[in-house]
Amino acid sequence: MFRIETEVDKERGLLLRSLLQDANRAASPALRDLRGTAAERETPLQVWALAEDGSLAAGLDGHTWATWLHVNLLWVADQHRGAGLGSRLLAEAERVALEERGCVNSRVETWDFQAPGFYRQHGYDVVAVVPDYPPGVKEFTLTKRLG
Structure with a gap:
């Protein structure tokens, strides 16, 4: 018999992630090939635009x-x-990802009222649309080949 729980448990969450990563590596040659490389690690990438007074004017948070x-x-x-800040932040994130981290692709999710047009203007293509996520809203997943 099993006991089902819904409580948040950080240690179990980390264990779950590790076990799934091990299973994924065992099943996928592509993931096995990443083992021990810099690309295997999820590495944060943040780009900031600060106003003259030091306040946050714009920011991009992601990872490679x-x-x-x-x-x-x-x-x-x-x-x-x-003023082009979003474009500048995206371009810098893509540059760092490509030139410094060896990335060849980029992905983003955005809602229909946010920025799908912005990403399309920057070379991203819609690869998935999830209706009613959240209710009444469409979520777009877009990707781009870098370089």
């Missing part, structure tokens, strides 16, 4: 892993929108 850049968040303060 397995030759991919994953943009988690890209935000530009209202008063700085339209």
Whole structure:
């Protein structure tokens, strides 16, 4: 018999992640080939635009892993929108990912009211659309070949 729990347990969460990674490596030659390389590690990547007073004008938070850049968040303060900051942050993240970390692809998820058009303008293609995530909203997954 098994006991099912829903409590948050950081140690079990880390164990679960490790066990799944081991199983994935065993099943996938591509993941086995990453073992021991820099690309195997999920490495944070952040790019910031600071205003003259030091306040945050825009920021990009992501990570690189397995030759991919994953943009988690890209935000530009209202008063700085339209000045190209988002484009500059994205370009810098892509440059670091390509030139310094050996990434060849990039991916991002965005909602229909956010920035799918922005990413398309920067060479990203829609590869998936999830309707009603959250309800009434479409989530887009977009990818781009770097370089």
